[in-house]
Amino acid sequence: MQNLHTELAAMVDEAEWEWLMPHAQRDAVVMVTSELDLVDVGVAIASDNVPAVQRWISEQLIYKPSSEQLSDWASNRTRRFNALIVQPYVLVQDLAA
Numbered sequence: 001m002q003n004l005h006t007e008l009a010a011m012v013d014e015a016e017w018e019w020l021m022p023h024a025q026r027d028a029v030v031m032v033t034s035e036l037d038l039v040d041v042g043v044a045i046a047s048d049n050v051p052a053v054q055r056w057i058s059e060q061l062i063y064k065p066s067s068e069q070l071s072d073w074a075s076n077r078t079r080r081f082n083a084l085i086v087q088p089y090v091l092v093q094d095l096a097a
Contacts, residue, residue, distance in 0.1 A: 008042040018077035023090040
């Protein structure tokens with residue numbers, strides 16, 4: 001598991017909303033609140049840790065962006081996020097939050 005964590009940690013990058021828009025259009029963007037570590041969430045998803053992922057969803061610590069958020073970000077395409085691709089998802093954390 002440590003190797004996966006290290007591998008995913010190396011893949012975290014900063015992205016502007018404009019770069020994330022195609023992923024949002026295919027409903028692949030998953031928001032991760034600042035209370036959680038982006039890499040830890042990536043590891044849980046990649047290793048199919050269903051109980052952890054379900055708990056985070058039920059606590060709204062990970063969620064799909066609302067249409068309001070999407071239109072807000074579309075009007076500010078340079079807004080920055082930390083992003084991590086864990087197929088088929090793109091996990092993002094809002095750097096402004």
